[in-house]
Amino acid sequence: MxxxxxxxxxxxxxxxxxxxxxxxxxxxxxxxxxxxxxxxxxxxxxxxxxxxxxxxxxxxxxxxxxxxxxxxxxxxxxxxxxxxxxxxxxxxxxxxxxxxxxxxxxxxxxxxxxxxxxxxxxxxxxxxxxxxxxxxxxxxxxxxxxxxxxxxxxxxxxxxxxxxxxxxxxxxxxxxxYGPRQHRDSPYSGVVSRFLDRLRAGQPLVIFGDGRQTRDxxxxxxxxxxxxxxxxxxxxxxxxxxxCSGSEVAVNDLAAALQRQFLSRLDPIFEPGRSGDVKRSAGNPTRAREILGFSARIALAAGLSEFEGNSVAP
Ligand SMILES: NC(=O)c1ccc[n+]([C@@H]2O[C@H](COP(=O)([O-])OP(=O)(O)OC[C@H]3O[C@@H](n4cnc5c(N)ncnc54)[C@H](O)[C@@H]3O)[C@@H](O)[C@H]2O)c1
Known part of the structure; x- marks a missing residue:
């Protein structure tokens, strides 16, 4: 202990x-x-x-x-x-x-x-x-x-x-x-919680830049x-x-997955990219696996499915 x-x-x-x-x-x-x-x-x-x-x-x-x-x-x-x-x-x-x-x-x-x-x-x-x-x-x-x-x-x-x-x-x-307890209602929140906040309010998603930026x-x-x-x-x-998970996911794909889950057909609003946002981000998880014996187990689709969806009819 x-x-x-x-x-x-x-x-x-x-x-x-x-x-x-x-x-x-x-x-x-x-x-x-x-x-x-x-x-x-x-x-x-x-x-x-x-x-x-x-x-x-x-x-x-x-x-x-x-x-x-x-x-x-x-x-x-x-x-x-x-x-x-x-x-x-x-x-x-x-x-x-x-x-x-x-x-x-x-x-x-x-x-x-x-x-x-x-x-x-x-x-x-x-x-x-x-x-x-x-x-x-x-x-x-x-x-x-x-x-x-x-x-x-x-x-x-x-x-x-x-x-x-x-x-x-x-x-x-x-x-x-991402996951439960992440701050939702702040402009400083991560992208998953900001998207969830908009979907729960029945509002269109706001994507900074062209949405082709990737995240892990x-x-x-x-x-x-x-x-x-x-x-x-x-x-x-x-x-x-x-x-990290080792998977590279475009913000547009994340948006589409969450919109399907929440049955939202509202077109996302694209706003200018924010300073400090990087274009591509995906990690190599090998060192954590080899030395710590750690690998991520929760796939993105499974993790997102924990959020209550299907609750908004646009
Ligand atoms: N959430 C992410 O995606 C992410 C990604 C990379 C790194 N991190 C890092 O992981 C750590 C935890 O992030 P999080 O998402 O849980 O954020 P969080 O804001 O939920 O947690 C930070 C906590 O620190 C407390 N805190 C801040 N300054 C303090 C101080 N001076 N004295 C005492 N408490 C103080 C806050 O009240 C808060 O509870 C941070 O260092 C963050 O930079 C987070």
Whole structure:
């Protein structure tokens, strides 16, 4: 049994990961300031004896250090951050604070508490406009947004300080995650949740650009399983891993699949492409499979079918 601390534990990925760790018999603590997360995300396991929650901003270093010392985790999974590319462009200072300074604070606290492994939630955004699709962990990193730059800086901090300070540094580059509990009603949400929001409201989908841009979608329960595997690997474990499905799906095809499911015949509205959006994104999952023994299991069609469809008659 491991003791695991999740920063951003009340968020989309954090709450699913907490649930999966608890189901596997681990002791789990979550810390979250509820900026984008919420306590409703914790409802399915809030009373579990292995779970503790701290409402706390990790940028408040003194109080965060106190929580980390109290929990004394073997592993820290660092999910807390600013998660949206458009928001990072609108507010680059906040992005640096939440996605770079927070990593410094988290590492300092982890080192002081003698944590064995730090797992950093990185992103496919570090590859940016790299054309080497499918992207593997050696593909060039060419971020095209403050968010992607900050994630790359976060990786460098975790890997570098892990080497020099003696914890095991692991960076998981998640591709496009979708599934229940993802924020729906924000312009900063991911494409699946934005599409669902429009379909449920009986509105036409809005597609940025020509819709031929591609993404590699991975279900949040697969991501949670990857996080459990990375947290519990007997190790020593270090380095960068793509967490992806390996399938390249055009946004137009995603739109068509969801429209069929929701029986919507409204033509999508095409709006100009957004700055910071990459043209092609699909990952190579080989390294995660060979070293972690992790492969995504939930195919996109099966994952989308979990969302309530057939509810809108246009
Ligand atoms: N969702 C995706 O598709 C995706 C893809 C790649 C990478 N990631 C990364 O995975 C991680 C989790 O993403 P998510 O989709 O669950 O987002 P999320 O917004 O649901 O989760 C982030 C959580 O961190 C909390 N938080 C933010 N700053 C904090 C602070 N200073 N102190 C305490 N809590 C704080 C928020 O309240 C939220 O609950 C992020 O680091 C994100 O960059 C997500």
């Amino acid at each position: 491991a003791r695991v601390l999740l920063t951003g534990g009340a968020g989309f990925v954090g709450s699913h990961t907490a649930e999966a760790l608890l189901a596997a018999g681990h002791e789990v603590a979550g810390i979250d300031n509820l900026r984008t997360g919420c306590v409703e995300n914790l409802s399915s396991f809030a009373g579990h004896p292995g779970w503790r929650f701290f409402r706390q901003d990790i940028l408040d270093a003194e109080n965060f250090n106190r929580v980390v010392r109290e929990v004394a985790p073997d592993v820290v999974l660092h999910f807390a951050g600013l998660v949206s590319v458009p928001e990072s462009i609108a507010n680059p200072g906040l992005n640096s604070e939440m996605n770079v300074r927070a990593v410094h604070v988290m590492i300092d606290a982890a080192v002081m508490a003698g944590v064995r492994r730090v797992i950093f939630a990185s992103s496919a955004a570090v590859y940016g406009d790299s054309t080497a699709v499918p992207l593997d962990e050696h593909s060039p990193t060419r971020p095209v947004s403050p968010y992607g730059e900050a994630k790359l800086a976060g990786e460098a901090l975790v890997l570098g300080r892990g080497r020099t300070l003696g914890f095991e540094p692991v960076c998981l580059r998640y591709f496009n995650i 979608f991975i279900h949040v329960r697969d991501v949670a399983r990857a996080n459990v595997v990375a947290a519990c690997d007997p190790g020593p474990l270090a380095g960068i891993f793509n967490i």
